[in-house]
Amino acid sequence: MSREATIPVQHVASATTASAAVHISRVRWLVRLRWIYFVMLLGLALFTSLSPQGRLAWVYSTLACTFAIENVAFYLVCHSAMRKDSKAILIFTGVELAVDMAVIATLLLFTGGFLNPLVGFLSFHAALSASLMPRSTSYLLCIWASLLLLACFFLEGLLQNRGILSWYDFARVEAHQTEPLNYPWDWMAWAAVTALFFISTYFTRSIIGRLRHINTRLTDANRRLSALDLTKSRFLRVSSHQLRSPLAAIHTMLSAIQEAGGFNPRQYDIIRKLQVRSEDAMALVDEMMLLSTIREAAAETRQLESVGVDAVAQSEAALFADEARSKGLTIEVAADSHACIQAWEDALETVLEHLLSNAVKYTPAGGKVAVVVRSADGKVLIEVSDTGIGIPAQQQDRLCHEFFRATNARQVAGGTGMGLAIVHAIVERLGGTIRISSQENQGTQVLVSLLESKQAVVGSDLSTMKGP
Amino acid sequence: MAKNILIVDDDPDLREATEIVLGSAGYSVASAASAAEAMKALQAKKPDLILLDIMMETDTEGFHLAYKLREDERFKDIPIIVLTCIEAKTGEMLDPTKAGDFLPVQAFLRKPLDAATLKKKVAELVG
Numbered sequence: 001m002s003r004e005a006t007i008p009v010q011h012v013a014s015a016t017t018a019s020a021a022v023h024i025s026r027v028r029w030l031v032r033l034r035w036i037y038f039v040m041l042l043g044l045a046l047f048t049s050l051s052p053q054g055r056l057a058w059v060y061s062t063l064a065c066t067f068a069i070e071n072v073a074f075y076l077v078c079h080s081a082m083r084k085d086s087k088a089i090l091i092f093t094g095v096e097l098a099v100d101m102a103v104i105a106t107l108l109l110f111t112g113g114f115l116n117p118l119v120g121f122l123s124f125h126a127a128l129s130a131s132l133m134p135r136s137t138s139y140l141l142c143i144w145a146s147l148l149l150l151a152c153f154f155l156e157g158l159l160q161n162r163g164i165l166s167w168y169d170f171a172r173v174e175a176h177q178t179e180p181l182n183y184p185w186d187w188m189a190w191a192a193v194t195a196l197f198f199i200s201t202y203f204t205r206s207i208i209g210r211l212r213h214i215n216t217r218l219t220d221a222n223r224r225l226s227a228l229d230l231t232k233s234r235f236l237r238v239s240s241h242q243l244r245s246p247l248a249a250i251h252t253m254l255s256a257i258q259e260a261g262g263f264n265p266r267q268y269d270i271i272r273k274l275q276v277r278s279e280d281a282m283a284l285v286d287e288m289m290l291l292s293t294i295r296e297a298a299a300e301t302r303q304l305e306s307v308g309v310d311a312v313a314q315s316e317a318a319l320f321a322d323e324a325r326s327k328g329l330t331i332e333v334a335a336d337s338h339a340c341i342q343a344w345e346d347a348l349e350t351v352l353e354h355l356l357s358n359a360v361k362y363t364p365a366g367g368k369v370a371v372v373v374r375s376a377d378g379k380v381l382i383e384v385s386d387t388g389i390g391i392p393a394q395q396q397d398r399l400c401h402e403f404f405r406a407t408n409a410r411q412v413a414g415g416t417g418m419g420l421a422i423v424h425a426i427v428e429r430l431g432g433t434i435r436i437s438s439q440e441n442q443g444t445q446v447l448v449s450l451l452e453s454k455q456a457v458v459g460s461d462l463s464t465m466k467g468p
Numbered sequence: 469m470a471k472n473i474l475i476v477d478d479d480p481d482l483r484e485a486t487e488i489v490l491g492s493a494g495y496s497v498a499s500a501a502s503a504a505e506a507m508k509a510l511q512a513k514k515p516d517l518i519l520l521d522i523m524m525e526t527d528t529e530g531f532h533l534a535y536k537l538r539e540d541e542r543f544k545d546i547p548i549i550v551l552t553c554i555e556a557k558t559g560e561m562l563d564p565t566k567a568g569d570f571l572p573v574q575a576f577l578r579k580p581l582d583a584a585t586l587k588k589k590v591a592e593l594v595g
Contacts, residue, residue, distance in 0.1 A: 244579075245479060245579075246481075247580070248479075248482070248579040248580035248581075249479050249481040249482045249485065249580070250481075250580075251580035251581075252481075252482055252485040252486065252489075252579070252580045252581045252583075253481055253482075253484070253485040255485070255489065255580070255581065255582055255583040256484075256485040256486070256488040256489045256583060257488075258583065259488070259489050259492055259583040260488060260492060278580075282580065
């Protein structure tokens with residue numbers, strides 16, 4: 001058995017198909033350009049048919065139709081078996097580029113020849129071929145353009161001198177005579193334009209080659225960064241799990257000590273404080289694990305489902321009802337019952353849980369927390385607002401940073417500083433946006449915008465996967 | 469006569485703390501650090517209840533042990549309480565109302581264990 005590594009046939013086929021698809025996408029804008037030529041030439045034909053030089057109208061119409069036929073041929077190729085063959089697509093594109101140049105040269109022949117500024121289009125198409133074709137083909141097309149110009153130059157005088165073709169100067173719209181290629185200037189001009197074709201091709205290839213090289217490096221760098229980010233998230237999650245185990249053991253042992261009894265009040269107080277601190281540490285670890293899990297999920301393809309926002313909002317608000325009541329707060333939920341989003345139910349629950357937790361925690365007694373859900377322009381807008389302590393203006397740009405807590409928040413209640421970072425990560429993962437506006441001592445509004453789902457919610461089972 | 473409880477967990481501190489809590493409630497507690505040790509302990513003395521950690525030396529050691537016990541005529545009637553913080557590793561939480569569909573145990577308790585909750589749950593199952 002051969003020891004040489006072989007690429008499975010289907011992988012080679014896939015690479016070839018991808019290359020053909022990339023090439024087709026690059027040619028599409030050239031197709032659009034040909035339609036513009038088509039319209040311009042038809043307009044020119046119409047204009048010319050109404051003028052004393054109406055005989056040229058058939059020339060312009062023919063050239064316009066040539067461009068149209070090329071585009072139709074391209075569409076047919078895109079829908080045939082050829083579309084998967086990169087080599088065939090390249091050959092087809094090369095032929096079409098050569099035809100484009102021939103059409104432009106024909107137009108030059110009837111519109112003043114070399115004196116016509118449209119000769120610049122030949123140079124443009126030479127540069128165009130440099131961006132679409134392999135190196136050898138693009139320089140061959142330069143030679144083709146140069147030969148076309150020479151032929152145009154030669155035919156220009158020959159046909160006119162023999163009276164076969166009337167001469168119409170594009171600039172002055174008058175018949176005149178000339179002798180082809182009799183002057184050194186003519187040959188110098190042709191050589192200069194030919195040099196222009198090659199120079200523009202060379203510089204175009206250089207620039208595009210460098211841009212593609214940079215693009216490849218950026219794509220690779222982005223891929224490496226994404227992989228590193230994923231590694232970091234996994235490390236964070238695994239580390240958090242490792243931290244949680246000893247913390248859980250500490251808490252359980254403290255609970256056991258407390259059960260054993262025989263301590264004085266001061267000692268019980270210390271044990272209780274140790275339990276609270278271990279609970280705080282575990283809460284922080286849990287939030288870190290959740291955030292890293294969300295970020296890891298961003299690299300995976302988990303199926304989204306249609307989730308009814310109203311039911312989740314009502315359910316989450318109910319969880320905070322007791323706490324709000326004990327503080328003398330009111331929680332109101334006003335939700336469009338038909339509003340559904342493309343999400344995962346537990347993700348939406350986590351978002352609302354954290355937003356409501358912040359709102360209830362940082363709103364003083366007698367205040368109000370409101371949840372409003374409405375649909376607009378294909379989006380579902382979820383607004384959680386409160387009449388709480390607000391956030392200092394100079395700290396609002398850091399709200400979604402991990403571990404960040406506003407200075408006034410620290411004075412009111414404890415927290416991990418992870419809630420809004422988690423909300424932001426989830427919303428981002430769902431393709432939505434979050435906007436926070438706040439005024440210190442007046443309140444905060446958090447507006448989450450998520451993509452609306454048009455599908456009906458299948459099963460409104462709100463049993464969550466939050467353990468005992 | 470004191471009820472016998474077997475705790476299976478690879479964390480020695482958690483085993484010791486659980487022994488203290490349940491011991492103070494009048495239970496006789498034996499412990500094992502792995503599924504293999506648990507099988508030996510079961511062979512030696514059949515407990516009235518098993519407290520079973522899920523993730524020990526491997527992430528699924530507790531799962532495998534639970535299924536093994538359910539398939540063993542000698543031990544399939546022993547109630548099992550699963551101790552879990554599985555969401556810490558996988559990001560997925562065990563829903564106690566649904567997990568029984570695939571994990572044949574009687575109850576789930578999330579770590580850290582609260583002494584009062586633990587004693588209450590044990591009392592519910594063994595008296």
